[in-house]
Amino acid sequence: MNRLTQRFVRTGRAPRPVPEEDLEGVAIMLGNILADWSQRAAASVARDRANGHRPPATAEITRSLTKAVTSFRDENMIGPIAKYARVYRELRVPVVPDGKGRFGRLDVVVWLPGVPDLVVEIDSRPNPASAQKLTFARDAGAYPLWVRFGAGSIEKIDGVTVLDIRDAVRGVCEAGA
Template sequence: MDDLEAWLARLTFADLTQDEVTTRIIDAVAAWGEAQGWRVYRRAPSVVTLPPPMDKQHSVLDVALARPGAPPIVVEIDHTDRKRTLEKLRAEAEAGRVPLWVRWGPGRFTDPPAPIRMVPLPVTRHQGRYSRTTEPDRPAPAHSPTAPATAEVTELPW
């Protein structure tokens, strides 16, 4: 899944809301799966049911990828650590699927327990909006090696 991490490393955006970022990442994951020649399912049913009173319905996965001759890949995309996401991905792994968690945000990321694999996607946040650039941070400009020139102070008449 290193190639998904490399694919997402090229993802850039500026001044997006939380929902817009999540949608952009879902689109990128789906495009990655399509580029591999796999079948892509958005909002695919999970093996996990919803909590009561909706326990007859199944939770959904952000993206599921069907691969010929290999187990399906299931992907959840979150900007926070969610216990329910980990429980869902663990259940998917127990059902024979490869669980990936694309975790985005401005903070630190803690690796999930095996067999869940995290794909971290750091972003910056400013005034409730999110941005991501692939350009390295630019260093501060170098200071001039010479001291500034001195000038004589003249009082102005009032």
């Protein structure tokens, strides 16, 4: 059982909600990391397309974004506690999304000592299973962030911040065209 799950199960009660302004601050930091990612990715895609390659597929964009998010602990934005941070990918949580036969997995969880976990889901389209996992993370006292980069509407969920990077990803995919 991971720490996020333990905290929720052990206490048997909902944790104190994370203040909205704290969540927005973390979202801004992650947004800055993803803005840097989009600049580097656009330059790379433009070079590739100049050599006759096609634009990146959705799966390639998702992998690249996941790698950028996991670099969160390596950035200077979180200061001296960064060396104590732990990053988990595909962390299993006790949430069985509708229509699924197994527990859900969170795309990225960043654990920092003394502060709530940062939980990030990355999706190219609306995904009800992600909404359920992020709601669980919110209720367990984490900072839930939903990175959205593709088609479809973006749903607002109380206590979950959505980073809409559709324009940035569109720019990356169109670079060098």
